[in-house]
Amino acid sequence: MSPERANTREALVEAGRTLFARHGYDGASIRAITRRAHSNLGAVTYHFGSKKALYGTVLDGVFDPLRQRLEPVASGPGSPLERMDGVVRTFFSHLAENPDIPQLLLQQIAAGRRAPTAVVRTMRGILGLLSTIIVEGQQDGSIRPGDPLLMSLSVIAQPVHLTLVRPLARQALGIDLDEPSQRADLVEHAVRFARAGLSATESNPS
Amino acid sequence: MSPERANTREALVEAGRTLFARHGYDGASIRAITRRAHSNLGAVTYHFGSKKALYGTVLDGVFDPLRQRLEPVASGPGSPLERMDGVVRTFFSHLAENPDIPQLLLQQIAAGRRAPTAVVRTMRGILGLLSTIIVEGQQDGSIRPGDPLLMSLSVIAQPVHLTLVRPLARQALGIDLDEPSQRADLVEHAVRFARAGLSATESNPS
């Protein structure tokens, strides 16, 4: 018997993660998911009760670790700007190591449906971490004034947007941001851009 | 007779724009589109030949005007940084006046399929405009060194990402970025963030 058959439930979650990310909730059929998991059409109904329940399980397993990984970086040692650099780098790394995450997030936004709790929880958590750093930096004078929440959104936009737009950039511009050296340049650029966007410089209009 | 019945083709494009934006290509059924256009199931096949052809027509009519509107702003008078501010503001305005655009772009990226020519053309055009400004600013010393293409992507990320993430922000954070005063703050923030991310010195005129 095949080795992965040992845990059908796990195989379904993994196949679901890949296919939900690739084709969205509606676009990923139970037939395709069970086929990819080397399982049977009835397996999703049996193990999860419904397609939607499988989707929720997939999201829980994918989004929570992201927040957990950013947390120590954000509240660790270093100046606010240094910690912010770390968050951006870690964000990039995590998205690169888990390519399904940005896709799932994208599919979720595109669907326009009410976001599952895992997504909301993660978003609140991450923006909270960043806002805390920014407020701290504003207090010690290293970060310029401004709404911490909006600034956090702009910072997050760097790794998220640049990761999401990758396939389009490849097709429209012919640049492959997955290629390691280009990717390193991309991360360095994003860190610098975010830092420049935040840091308090000599003069600032208020 | 109903007044809109005068031009079925137009009504189909409009209904298609709304529903493709709202539900994606696969999610917007011909039945829903023709129903919304107060037309008949066969109308899409008759006027466009296929669903895909209607989709292409919708994208052409939506993306080309964006580039055309940004062009005079980018190549108009003013310093590079000032023109960049103008581009960001104009981008926000255009997205706000045409709420289907970010949705359509999002659906397109989410689908992961090869992007239609209208999308590719618009993306190339806009990034070309921004890169030109940035190169110019780097030559006159007002914009810091760096890959002009990556910098352009980071600038674009501000209006695009902040517009796309709006519904999620409302649900997860309880902030309504559509509300006029909040929206004005958002635009001002994005302009400042982009400028700070680009500018070589801390010079902040006005």
Place this chain on the structure above:
DNA sequence: GGGATATTCATACGAACGTATGAATCAATC
């Protein structure tokens, strides 16, 4: 006003969808 053309409309087809059902098979306990 009548004949040609353009457009609308009702209907049909095969395919794919999520889910339900019940039999077949496996695993563990006694």
Place this chain on the structure above:
DNA sequence: GATTGATTCATACGTTCGTATGAATATCCC
């Protein structure tokens, strides 16, 4: 080794999908 519960599997149901077809109706030109 039989029994029991967990899991797998084949199959069926009703719905919706994109497209095709041909009749019905509207529009236009002479």
